[in-house]
Amino acid sequence: MSVKLEDIAKATGFSIATVSRVLAGTDYPVSPSVREKVLSVAQAMGYKPNIAARSLRSNRTNTVGIIVDDIMSPFVPPIVRGIQDCLRENGFLSLIVNSDWDPDQEQDAIRTLISRPVDGIIFVEYSHRVRSEILEKSHKPHMFVHRIFGSPIKNSVVPDDHYGATLAVRHLISLGHQRIGYINGPENWHNSRARYLGYQDELERHNIPFDPELVQPGDWEMESGYRAAQNLLALRDRPTAIFAANDLMALGAIYAIQDAHLRVPEDIAVVGYDNRDFAKIVRPRLTTVAMPVYEMGRVATESLLAQIAGEHGETEEIKVRGELVIRDTCGADEALKAREEINPRTAFRRVLLNKQPEG
Amino acid sequence: MSVKLEDIAKATGFSIATVSRVLAGTDYPVSPSVREKVLSVAQAMGYKPNIAARSLRSNRTNTVGIIVDDIMSPFVPPIVRGIQDCLRENGFLSLIVNSDWDPDQEQDAIRTLISRPVDGIIFVEYSHRVRSEILEKSHKPHMFVHRIFGSPIKNSVVPDDHYGATLAVRHLISLGHQRIGYINGPENWHNSRARYLGYQDELERHNIPFDPELVQPGDWEMESGYRAAQNLLALRDRPTAIFAANDLMALGAIYAIQDAHLRVPEDIAVVGYDNRDFAKIVRPRLTTVAMPVYEMGRVATESLLAQIAGEHGETEEIKVRGELVIRDTCGADEALKAREEINPRTAFRRVLLNKQPEG
DNA sequence: GTGAAAGCGCTAACAT
């Protein structure tokens, strides 16, 4: 059926080995004339290597496994896209498995992937602390993107949440705010703690006394942001701005403020965190700190590929910085606001699709 | 390194062939006692087949390729999840490639996947009309999920948009509306035409005269919904309800209504289409027709697997129905409204994550 | 019902 090395060997008159050496892209010395001939014939015959055979023999497959908790989780698709773009540039493909936050499923996924032809594994939004024996015994290179619990570990890429919180608070301070409320996420999450610390540190840097009254707990959900903001509004000396540890709680806070017949941002400014899709379509549009999701995917993949290539071993935890996206809820000058540029990919799609003739 | 058939053969005393026959799950006759022994030993030793070897030998890999335009597109992750869940239940894994709405990239993806060990290919949000010669010559089973252009073709799964529009309009009529505006999507999209037709047909079914004035063009984007609603509001005999062909335009319409100092749903009811993530967090919460994304993924995969298993050949176009999700913008009774049940997967996650002890 | 053996397409020693 499909053309194989043997066919090309016959067609060119060279041996299978020589043909393989050319087509496998090794740096093995082959005379230029032979190389050229083989290449052109292979091209003409439409040769595509049988990856199964190659991987059986060489134990390399140019495929990496991605284990995600759920591909439908908000941060997962852009992280995966970052991974895939980097993989593609290097001739790799990815196998994706969902683990549903279930340690058993995850172990199973690891086992499945290891038995498959994958050269490495990337864990996305890794939520477990248990080390996987199977994983470690396999000696497959692996990276963790956006780990959620536990202390820093090797081979992981995480957002620099401390820095991001700093950005948000600094922006509010630059707008003249001195009493800034903070709505935190669950205390056992990395993200919550780092963002909280960033909030405190930035206040201190500006000599604004830290007031524990201004800090409210939340659980990432909108409803908790609503209640937290109600508490903040009930304070005798209520804040003029609120920084929420994620966009969902920020939105809840906005609703609470509006329900109290106050305006955002005129009466109370709000800044969120994550830059979720809805941030630019709610009203008022949400100022927020972007999670560098796509970038984290790329960074992790670069490191993984380097490990696969044997260029280096394990790496220390890598922190990636996101940026502040200024929109309407902070009350900043128009000039500072993000121009919501249309995603070039989406723009392409729209042009393409709208032009498509009738079929 | 990893345990193979030979190891199990040695450990049990049977031949490699027998062990293979048991472990490959064939229906080849093996005595129950042998089968049991082999199974238990394999389990104990943690045997996982080497897929590369298996696929080299048998030309089957229990892997399917998924070609998506962009994994970050809103509908793609749930479709992919539906595909993956169905695949997993059948012992399959998936390789995902992005094509960025680019025919060249797509052809390349097809070529890449075909040379790899994949038993079939699923196209998600397929936007091209050109048939791929490579694909057809490969004779690999394939399915199209949510094709966007062209006339119905075999092996495709699409949403039943006509039915969905019918649901939306019928609901508005049941709420007493007689003048219902419609904001359409681009005319060359399947979805637009089917939803438009559903709108017209349902009006007719209720003997409500069709008024072309009540139909406004849109391009799926929020801004176009805003303008369309402005036009509708400017009518001498303005509508009491608006049905928009997608949620983004519905949201734009809501903003236009609010900017005209009218209330949703008291003055004008609004129903969208798609049930995007933001529908349940905007204010008022959006009543909309759900795209059966997850289900379409599953349905397509079931058909693909049946084709791979040789159970049947090509299938005609399959339409999948979504349901109406009643929330706040239509003005329906509380009793009718969707209880926004928390996604069981997400709930699990939240419980798990919040309980996780400190590390 | 079970075992022996061939070979899938490729790569990498080893030879020349």
Add this chain to the structure above:
DNA sequence: ATGTTAGCGCTTTCAC
């Protein structure tokens, strides 16, 4: 610089 050859781990005839 090129050719010869031995498997990688598995499935599947073909014997028994």
